[in-house]
Amino acid sequence: EVQLVESGGKVVQPGGSLRLSCTASGFGFSDSAMTWVRQAPGKGLEWVSSISGSGVRTFYADSVKGRFTISRDNSKNTLYLQMNSLRVDDTAVYFCAKDLRLLECFDSWGQGTLVTVSS
Amino acid sequence: SSELTQDPAVSVALGQTVRITCQGDSLRNYYANWYRQKPGQAPILVIYDRTSRPAGIPDRFSGSSSGDTASLTITGAQAEDESVYYCNSRNSRGNHVVFGGGTELTVL
Numbered sequence: 001e002v003q004l005v006e007s008g009g010k011v012v013q014p015g016g017s018l019r020l021s022c023t024a025s026g027f028g029f030s031d032s033a034m035t036w037v038r039q040a041p042g043k044g045l046e047w048v049s050s051i052s053g054s055g056v057r058t059f060y061a062d063s064v065k066g067r068f069t070i071s072r073d074n075s076k077n078t079l080y081l082q083m084n085s086l087r088v089d090d091t092a093v094y095f096c097a098k099d100l101r102l103l104e105c106f107d108s109w110g111q112g113t114l115v116t117v118s119s
Numbered sequence: 120s121s122e123l124t125q126d127p128a129v130s131v132a133l134g135q136t137v138r139i140t141c142q143g144d145s146l147r148n149y150y151a152n153w154y155r156q157k158p159g160q161a162p163i164l165v166i167y168d169r170t171s172r173p174a175g176i177p178d179r180f181s182g183s184s185s186g187d188t189a190s191l192t193i194t195g196a197q198a199e200d201e202s203v204y205y206c207n208s209r210n211s212r213g214n215h216v217v218f219g220g221g222t223e224l225t226v227l
């Protein structure tokens with residue numbers, strides 16, 4: 001059974017930094033592209049970033065490019081999202097998801113971790 | 120603004136058929152996928168590659184596409200189908216992912 005468990009969400013001040021983690025099990029992690037999707041309170045889904053199975057190829061939404069960095073450690077079956085220069089509008093639940101194919105569809109999701117950016 | 124457009128809300132009588140649509144130029148070149156999300160829960164993939172259904176998704180869910188519009192059809196809607204439904208695809212340049220704004224389905 002595929003399991004994705006996010007962690008690292010908390011309250012942070014504007015301009016601060018945070019690193020989210022997503023621990024995966026139940027599938028060939030290094031063979032799978034992975035993605036972060038976020039959902040602001042009461043809003044829809046917003047794609048944030050994706051990474052290939054090897055970690056060589058990365059992609060970012062314009063809203064986070066230059067501030068967020070996606071990475072992975074295949075030896076630890078863990079996906080990361082380093083978030084810098086956080087803004088109030090980055091407040092959201094952050095989901096990690098397993099890609100069926102890179103940049104296309106997401107066949108398994110974690111339960112999400114809440115990031116609140118507030119002074 | 121999203122590159123994929125969905126109606127914000129749709130309703131259907133119990134046991135009837137409902138179609139939820141998703142419109143965008145990128146759908147001419149890339150597959151549409153559909154997710155359902157209940158409050159406080161993670162999204163679940165219900166249709167991928169326009170028409171394919173993951174294991175465990177009831178066969179009352181089906182997908183179709185024509186031109187720049189993809190559709191999710193629920194044949195014989197059940198009370199438990201009340202959810203917000205999102206479509207997604209690549210953007211027109213193929214280098215980003217886009218989601219529709221979501222359609223809230225009410226089963227009457």
